[in-house]
Amino acid sequence: MAKYQSIDVHGTLKKPYHWVFSPKSEDGKWKGVVSEFPGCEAWGESLYDVAHKLHNTAYSWVKANLLRGAKIPEPIAPKRRQSTTNPQVVATLELERLSAAQLDAQS
Secondary structure (H helix, E strand, O other): OOOOOOOOHHHHHOOOOOEEEEOOOOOOOEEEEEOOOOOOEEEEOOHHHHHHHHHHHHHHHHHHHHHOOOOOOOOOOHHHOOOOOOOOEEEOOOHHHHOHHHHHHHO
16 A cells, blocks of 8 residues: 655745746746756746746646655755846745735636
8 A cells, every 4th residue: 555645735835945037038938947846947928927837837846746755855045046147037936925825726
C-alpha cells in the first residue's frame, strides 16, 4: 500500500519563494519564473497576466512534485540570491499582494 503525505500546495506557495519577472521582450510578452522550481515559468501579455499564469504553473509544479513524493526546495535565503542585471523586475511576491483571492478564483 502506498504511503501518502499531506498535500498542502497553498501552504507551500505562501513561503517567500523568489519570483522573477522580466519586462516585455521583443514579442511584447512578460516572462516569469520561480527560481527554486526548475522549469517553472510562464509568459503573459502584462505583469498581472504573467503573475496569474505563474501562480497556476507553480501550483501545478508543487502539487505534481508532492504527489510523486519529491522534496520541495525551500526558498532561497535573500543573502544567497544573485543580484540581477539588465532590465529585470525582481520581486519576492507574497500572493496576498497580487490579490490571492482573485488569482485563486481564476484558477
